[in-house]
Amino acid sequence: MYTSSQLLENINAALAAITYPNRPEGLYEPVKYVLALGGKRIRPVLTLLAYNLWRDDMERAMPAALGLETYHNYTLLHDDLMDRADIRRGHPTVHRVWDENTAILSGDTMLVLAYRLMQQTGNAAVLELFTRTALEIGEGQQYDMNFERRTNVTVDEYIEMIRLKTSVLLACAAKTGALLAGASDADADVLYRYAELIGLAFQLQDDFLDVYGDPAVFGKKIGGDILCGKKTFLLINAWMRADEGQRERLVSYLSSGPWQPEEKIAAVTALYNELGIADVCRDAIEHYFAQAQEQLGRLSLPEERTTELRVFVGSLLNRKS
Amino acid sequence: MYTSSQLLENINAALAAITYPNRPEGLYEPVKYVLALGGKRIRPVLTLLAYNLWRDDMERAMPAALGLETYHNYTLLHDDLMDRADIRRGHPTVHRVWDENTAILSGDTMLVLAYRLMQQTGNAAVLELFTRTALEIGEGQQYDMNFERRTNVTVDEYIEMIRLKTSVLLACAAKTGALLAGASDADADVLYRYAELIGLAFQLQDDFLDVYGDPAVFGKKIGGDILCGKKTFLLINAWMRADEGQRERLVSYLSSGPWQPEEKIAAVTALYNELGIADVCRDAIEHYFAQAQEQLGRLSLPEERTTELRVFVGSLLNRKS
Numbered sequence: 135m136y137t138s139s140q141l142l143e144n145i146n147a148a149l150a151a152i153t154y155p156n157r158p159e160g161l162y163e164p165v166k167y168v169l170a171l172g173g174k175r176i177r178p179v180l181t182l183l184a185y186n187l188w189r190d191d192m193e194r195a196m197p198a199a200l201g202l203e204t205y206h207n208y209t210l211l212h213d214d215l216m217d218r219a220d221i222r223r224g225h226p227t228v229h230r231v232w233d234e235n236t237a238i239l240s241g242d243t244m245l246v247l248a249y250r251l252m253q254q255t256g257n258a259a260v261l262e263l264f265t266r267t268a269l270e271i272g273e274g275q276q277y278d279m280n281f282e283r284r285t286n287v288t289v290d291e292y293i294e295m296i297r298l299k300t301s302v303l304l305a306c307a308a309k310t311g312a313l314l315a316g317a318s319d320a321d322a323d324v325l326y327r328y329a330e331l332i333g334l335a336f337q338l339q340d341d342f343l344d345v346y347g348d349p350a351v352f353g354k355k356i357g358g359d360i361l362c363g364k365k366t367f368l369l370i371n372a373w374m375r376a377d378e379g380q381r382e383r384l385v386s387y388l389s390s391g392p393w394q395p396e397e398k399i400a401a402v403t404a405l406y407n408e409l410g411i412a413d414v415c416r417d418a419i420e421h422y423f424a425q426a427q428e429q430l431g432r433l434s435l436p437e438e439r440t441t442e443l444r445v446f447v448g449s450l451l452n453r454k455s
Numbered sequence: 456m457y458t459s460s461q462l463l464e465n466i467n468a469a470l471a472a473i474t475y476p477n478r479p480e481g482l483y484e485p486v487k488y489v490l491a492l493g494g495k496r497i498r499p500v501l502t503l504l505a506y507n508l509w510r511d512d513m514e515r516a517m518p519a520a521l522g523l524e525t526y527h528n529y530t531l532l533h534d535d536l537m538d539r540a541d542i543r544r545g546h547p548t549v550h551r552v553w554d555e556n557t558a559i560l561s562g563d564t565m566l567v568l569a570y571r572l573m574q575q576t577g578n579a580a581v582l583e584l585f586t587r588t589a590l591e592i593g594e595g596q597q598y599d600m601n602f603e604r605r606t607n608v609t610v611d612e613y614i615e616m617i618r619l620k621t622s623v624l625l626a627c628a629a630k631t632g633a634l635l636a637g638a639s640d641a642d643a644d645v646l647y648r649y650a651e652l653i654g655l656a657f658q659l660q661d662d663f664l665d666v667y668g669d670p671a672v673f674g675k676k677i678g679g680d681i682l683c684g685k686k687t688f689l690l691i692n693a694w695m696r697a698d699e700g701q702r703e704r705l706v707s708y709l710s711s712g713p714w715q716p717e718e719k720i721a722a723v724t725a726l727y728n729e730l731g732i733a734d735v736c737r738d739a740i741e742h743y744f745a746q747a748q749e750q751l752g753r754l755s756l757p758e759e760r761t762t763e764l765r766v767f768v769g770s771l772l773n774r775k776s
Contacts, residue, residue, distance in 0.1 A: 276480075
């Protein structure tokens with residue numbers, strides 16, 4: 135059994151040790167570039183922590199852990215292209231450093247590289263889960279894009295979208311670790327549900343921190359979601375609770391109007407405050423976290439065996455950045 | 456054992472019988488659209504013909520056959536996007552009917568759908584071959600894009616590019632059929648090499664027909680490759696054999712100059728004729744076809760068992776369209 139920092143260190147070393155062909159020029163460089171940008175490696179750590187609930191090594195689960203991280207980075211690469219995002223983790227995105235075609239093709243290649251790693255497990259259930267998950271994530275991304283053109287997105291629709299776009303990959307990561315460890319189907323499913331709920335809490339926290347985070351530690355600029363009018367949990371709840379006058383103010387401040395960025399952020403945040411949106415969001419995070427904890431109690435394992443997993447997830451949910 | 460037309464009919468029926476989710480809007484419609492455009496279904500027919508060399512049913516090889524066709528259509532979808540091509544099989548391409556983001560994401564989803572079908576075989580060797588092939592095809596596409604910016608592409612480089620971009624998928628299709636039929640590794644490898652050589656012949660024939668095809672049956676407009684300055688087997692050989700004056704004429708006619716399309720096509724074709732390029736191309740096709748035939752003779756099977764496969768491939772190579 136390892137601490138999550140030990141696992142993270144080993145994941146980063148293993149990722150850096152993967153070699154890619156030097157040719158053709160322009161195909162594998164972006165793959166290496168993206169995987170070297172770092173990040174918290176939450177998915178592979180989750181796989182190894184789940185595996186370690188039953189097994190004391192990490193080697194047998196490492197290919198799947200690397201496959202899921204490779205897959206995750208492929209989704210970021212293509213999502214950034216579709217969003218025309220310029221920056222990822224403080225560096226220019228692939229379509230900015232190279233070009234759009236390079237981003238399309240290198241992303242496609244990363245998806246296949248992810249499959250190659252997943253196939254190394256030789257585990258049909260893991261492969262089937264991975265494929266189902268990849269389809270769901272594509273659906274989540276499509277819902278997210280479709281929501282941009284709608285004003286009437288409901289909270290339930292939003293939760294289902296982030297479940298597909300974000301949570302199922304965490305769920306897949308945790309269940310994959312369990313399956314590779316030879317856990318029972320029941321335990322594997324409990325871990326799936328646990329990580330799925332944690333994923334919802336993570337995403338709502340991201341939405342929360344975009345407005346209420348400490349700028350000194352958040353890493354990104356505060357208010358980015360407000361500036362691009364993104365339909366977050368906060369905005370959707372604000373819209374639902376707003377009276378006619380407040381809705382008009384929201385529409386006006388989210389329009390391209392004459393506002394300075396800081397003005398926009400301040401005005402929408404003030405409206406969120408009037409409507410008590412911070413508490414609505416905190417309550418929802420707490421709700422999903424509590425549901426997740428309850429799941430964990432159902433594992434057929436001594437509770438102390440889950441300490442490292444609880445500590446890791448807790449640290450991510452109490453994080454300021 | 457079936458004729459290739461019977462197999463084609465069953466492939467089309469099975470493709471049409473696959474159901475996709477109705478939601479989210481915009482994700483699966485393009486997948487259905489692309490797969491319904493038809494085509495010769497060469498890859499799945501090849502898989503089933505190879506399988507039928509040893510087995511008399513087609514059911515057990517059908518999921519892989521459909522997976523390879525789905526994969527092939529995903530590559531067309533993304534390649535058309537990268538080439539900014541407007542028309543595929545007489546219909547507007549996905550990024551024209553929908554938009555670029557839809558083409559990216561639906562293509563990604565098709566790749567995963569292809570994997571889902573391949574995984575249904577439950578055959579690790581088939582999956583490994585498929586993944587290796589998909590990586591090679593990405594490399595071929597990247598070489599093809601890189602060649603656009605170069606004037607000094609050699610014949611060997613071109614052959615290696617089309618081997619990666621086109622041949623290895625046919626080779627994979629044939630070998631997959633053999634593996635699923637339980638053929639020996641030696642026989643499976645012979646079929647791989649056979650289809651790989653046939654693939655080279657197919658591509659050179661495509662290059663040939665673009666200039667020397669019968670417009671009444673070719674299906675596409677004659678001279679398309681010349682108009683977009685594509686580095687085909689013909690152009691690369693012409694460039695190699697041209698003297699200084701002829702090279703100047705080539706450069707001039709392939710430039711954006713004051714030429715009408717028909718003028719361009721006529722001038723470059725005249726140059727090809729002066730240089731005897733049609734024969735160079737015919738000889739190369741004959742060379743690869745003869746090598747392929749030789750491979751087929753190495754199979755540990757009675758020769759009459761390969762009749763249907765030979766007839767199918769022969770019909771594609773003597774085709775006028």
